Amino acid sequence: MSVLNLKDHLNILTQLQELDSEIYHFKAQKNSAPVQIEALKTAFEQKKQKLTELDKEALELTKQKKDKEMEMGSKEEAIKKLQSQLYQLKTNNEYKIMLKQIDDSKADNSFIEDKILEIMEKIDNLKNTVESERKLLAQEEIVFNQEKAKIENTVKEIEQKLTQLETQREQLTPGIDKKILSQYNKILSNRNGLAIATVTNNSCQGCHMFVPPQVINLIKMYERIITCEVCNRILYTED
Numbered sequence: 001m002s003v004l005n006l007k008d009h010l011n012i013l014t015q016l017q018e019l020d021s022e023i024y025h026f027k028a029q030k031n032s033a034p035v036q037i038e039a040l041k042t043a044f045e046q047k048k049q050k051l052t053e054l055d056k057e058a059l060e061l062t063k064q065k066k067d068k069e070m071e072m073g074s075k076e077e078a079i080k081k082l083q084s085q086l087y088q089l090k091t092n093n094e095y096k097i098m099l100k101q102i103d104d105s106k107a108d109n110s111f112i113e114d115k116i117l118e119i120m121e122k123i124d125n126l127k128n129t130v131e132s133e134r135k136l137l138a139q140e141e142i143v144f145n146q147e148k149a150k151i152e153n154t155v156k157e158i159e160q161k162l163t164q165l166e167t168q169r170e171q172l173t174p175g176i177d178k179k180i181l182s183q184y185n186k187i188l189s190n191r192n193g194l195a196i197a198t199v200t201n202n203s204c205q206g207c208h209m210f211v212p213p214q215v216i217n218l219i220k221m222y223e224r225i226i227t228c229e230v231c232n233r234i235l236y237t238e239d
């Protein structure tokens with residue numbers, strides 16, 4: 001049997017609630033830390049992905065350039081071959097046809113050469129972009145690591161505060177009747193960290209619903225624990 005009367009109990013429960021509200025707040029803050037870090041990481045990875053894509057683009061352009069150079073090389077070989085055959089031809093007509101072939105191939109090659117120059121310009125531009133993106137990303141990585149460390153430090157601070165609060169809590173609980181404490185704890189976990197609510201202007205400060213005068217009278221009699229009919233929180237009044 002507890003030596004405290006109900007009024008004393010409600011008094012201790014409000015002190016306990018003050019600690020528990022802080023504990024609830026800090027725990028929520030602590031729980032959001034991994035989500036925050038994950039969001040920062042995702043944003044950073046997306047920026048990293050952009051650079052990977054630019055690198056891929058540069059590689060693709062280099063390959064295109066190589067292909068065009070090979071194409072030009074083999075056309076040059078073909079032109080040389082045709083030119084060496086020119087003087088072996090017997091008729092003027094054959095000569096004309098082959099000369100036209102040579103000219104066409106040369107025209108093709110000049111077109112390919114323009115293409116190669118175009119690709120080279122693209123590669124140069126891309127190299128500049130990649131370089132500045134890489135510098136930017138290095139900066140971003142520093143910022144990301146700083147932000148992450150900041151959050152991790154906050155978590156450590158919160159853990160210290162939680163330990164202190166839990167100790168203070170343990171000092172308050174031994175005086176409380178076990179049944180009342182277990183009722184309080186149950187409401188605390190079911191009702192977002194608020195187990196006991198004051199009644200102000202006929203309204204429960206836990207759910208802001210109307211509390212009838214006869215219920216308020218019951219609270220003031222201090223015969224038993226009175227709970228809100230709507231949110232089920234323990235009710236008390238400030239004298």
Ligand SMILES: [Zn+2]
Pocket residue numbers: 197204205206207208209228229230231232233
């Ligand atoms: Zn309520």
